[in-house]
Structures are given as C-alpha cells and as structure tokens.
Amino acid sequence: DKKKQLQQLDNFIEGVLQEALEEFKQVE
C-alpha cells in the first residue's frame, strides 16, 4: 500500500543523506 511505499522511500532517502558533499559544494 501507498503509505508503506512512502515510508520505505523516506527510509531510503534518509539512508542516502546519511551516507553522504564537497563535490557538490565546489560549484558555488
């Protein structure tokens, strides 16, 4: 169901954010 999907997505995004940035700052 949708709610469970979104929870799994949020967990995934959380994991990606925690795992990480200089590369993306240099442009500034």
Add this chain to the structure above:
Amino acid sequence: MEERIFGTECEYALFHQLPPPSAQGSGKTAKWSGTSFSENLQEMSHLLVCALRGQNRPLAGEFLANGGRFYIDRGSHPEYATPECRSVADVIAHEKAGDRLVQKLVEEAGGLMAEKDIPGRLHAFKNNHDPRGNTYGSHENYLVSPRAMEKIQQIIPFLITRQIFAGAGKIPHLAPPAFSGEDWLPFAVSQRADFVEHVLSDRASDARGIINTRKREITRSGDNVRLHVILGDSNMSEYALKLKIGTTALVLRMIEDGLGDIPAFLQPVQALKVISRRPAGVHAVEGAGSGHTALEVQSIYLEKALGYFSSHAATGEEKAVLCLWETTLSGLKNLRISPSGVIEDDPGELSRKLDWVIKAWLLNRAREKKNLDWSDPHIKHLDFRYHDLDPETGLFERCASLGLVDRVIEEEAILLAMEAPPHNTRARLRGGIIGEAWGKDVEVLVENWESIRIIAKSKVDGMHPFARQRRSVNGLKANLNDPFEGCNEALLKRVRRFLDKCDEV
C-alpha cells in the same frame, strides 16, 4: 514515411565514490584523492571495458550480439548506442537494456577494483551534466526522407518545447539574477538546455545545436538520411522516453506529408533556455502578437496530429503515443507548482510519469523533512542520485522497485533486448553474425553500422565456393546497406558455410 528506423545513444557519467580518508589505508589515500566525477575516470572506464571482455559475451570490437554498441567516448564517458529499431517499444527496451548492461559492467568493475586494491565504489549515472559544469549527451537518431530534411525547421518549435514532458530536471549550478520572479522555478526542467547555443550546428562537444548536421553515412536506404537530435535529456522514466521518441516520430511523419504553418520562435535558443526555468512563460513567435507558452506550442502540434490522423491510417503504436501525448498535455495544464517549487496539484499524476516532475516531488519530500534549501549540497546530491543506475543506491531505481513510477514495457522485454537484436532491422543480421562467429577460429570486424567482416585466423581452403566467388581465401564481407533488412537467409547461409570451412582448417 510510415516505416522508420530509430535509435538512441546515451553517455553515462562514472562516479568514483571513495570512503572518507580516515577509512582508507595511508598508502591508498595518496593516489585516490577526492570523490569525483572527473578524476580517475580513464582508469575506471578502462575497468568497464575489461569487465565487458571478461563476460564471455559475444562481441565484435565495440559491437554486441544484440546489435548495439558499447564504447568509451570522449572524456572517458561510457556510451551505449542501441541497435537500429523499427518501433518505439524496441527503442525503449534497448535503451533500458543499455542501462542494465552498463550497471552490470560497473558491478563487475567493482570486483576488478578490489583485485587491484583500489578503494571505494563505482557508480554510473544516466544524466547529462556533472557538478563541475561538464555535459554529456543523450542523442536520438531518426531515419527521415529528404522532404522532411528540407523542411526540418518545422520541427524546431516542437523540439524546443517538448522538454515540458521530456526534461529530466536539475538544480542549476547558479541561478542568474534575472531568473527569478513570478513563474520562475527554483529548478530547471531541462538538463541540456543550458548547453545548446545554436539551432543547427555540426559541432557536438561545443557550440552545440538542437540538431546536429554532421554527416555520417550510417544509411544508404534509398535517399533517406539520418536526423541527429542532440538537445534531449537522458530519461530514467520509460513513460517520458516513450513520449519523447514517439511524439518526435509523429511530428516527422506529418512534416514528410506536409504539416502546414507552424509558429516559429523569434529567439529559439533563448526560448529553449528560458522555458527550462519558466515553463509557463510566454515567448514571442512569428505572426502571433501575444506570443505562446510551451504548452500552447505543444497543443498546436497535437491538434495538427489529431487532424492528420483523422485522414491517415495510424499504427497501434502511433495511436497509443497520440493518446499519451493528449493525456500528458492535459496533465501539464492542470499541474500546479508554487514559486518555491512545491507541487500543489497534480491531477494527472505526472509525479509518477515525467522525470522532472518525479524528481521535483522527491526533492521536495526530502527538503520538507530535513528543512533544507534548494541550494543545499544534500539536495544537489539527491538530484544526482536520481540518475544512479545502481538499484541499491539509485533514487529513481528505488522508486521503480517500490511501484512509485509508471512503466510502459515489461521487464522481460528489457532482459531480451540485452541479448537479442530487434528482429526486423539489419541489427538482426549484425547480431546474428556476431553470435554465429563467437568462439570460432575467426576475427569479426565491425568497422561501422553498414558492414561486417569476418577474417579467418587460419588460411581457409581456397577451393570452397565462396572463396572462388570473392577471390579471397580468408575473409568474408557482408554489406548491411539497408537498415530495414532483418531477414537475409542467403547471407546468413554464406556466413555459416564460411564459418564451417574455418572450423575444418
């Protein structure tokens, strides 16, 4: 032209993600410094080629048994070119097969990295720019009649505005001060728009055009020629890819039969760039005092298509694309995005279908939960992660596995396309010959898309019939001039006879 040949070429970015220096041994840190899109690339792309050769997959140089081509392009970017396809469905299956093949090579290159004591993890991103402002392409090829090429300017307004459904979206490097105010988005709809400088150009790596006019003989099918479109974004979404290729083919068919008047933008390149940041804006066009929005221009083409197909027969695929086009434009008409980039209303569920809308929805979700600004490096990082082909770390891939995005083809079609060529183009002959010759005592040379040569490693008996005909005792050349020719049993028989002869030596 009711029968058409299509194909795409996708460049991928390699991203070498290193563990933090504290987690690396002291000896390794010195050589492998900095996580990077641009350092260590030559070595990393070489590992991909090694991985491909280690797969025991039938190969002939850069060409594969599915008729496609994998190679390392300028800037050490891996590139996959689909075989010649005759349907939009085949293009989608083969482009996605390219994604799967590249990801498989990346995983196998990971094993080679471990063997060579190279730290970190390799990723392949299917997008069109890196954080340092370099761009790489997603090119489309369409076989068109000379009549269409004479009137090719008629497709320019369509190509400029199709980004509203075909764009992959990105957070721009820098927001020019002029790019703000009502209707301006905090993100860009198109990844490639910023890098296009001309309508027509024969350059591909600088001074790029919407259409590339460099002549490359890849077809001699009658007088038909290749239209090479280079302004497109790489699509992760199958739905967006189907719309991009399918609608472009519909417009080409109408141009070939006489499209009638189309309002041309007075400043086409500027319109392309501004639509990317302000898709609802109005742009000056010839002969229309008040100008048009991108959606209005697309609606003009759609109306012409609906009229055209009321008096011309459409294939099942053309009908499906027409329906998809109409539904999507209706969805875009009702899509509401706030000035801060939040999707307020999406009755057409475009956040399941179009890359730039899916991405906007995802990034907003992360921004709201973490209270982050659009310019935050975490959000920029997620922007890139959307295009990561790795099912473990890719944001789009995760959405697909969770059923959060719409698909338009079956997974089986993609798996089949990884191994087998389309059955109704010359790719079948090319792939068939590569497959037949694999493991035999011959070398297969595919120097271009139009021919293939088989060279015997040992000298073949000069008395066999083929050798007498060609006055050559150790080679066979097959011409594949007609891109529509997928069935040539006489040629395949000759090849088999030659290979059998080689085996006897």
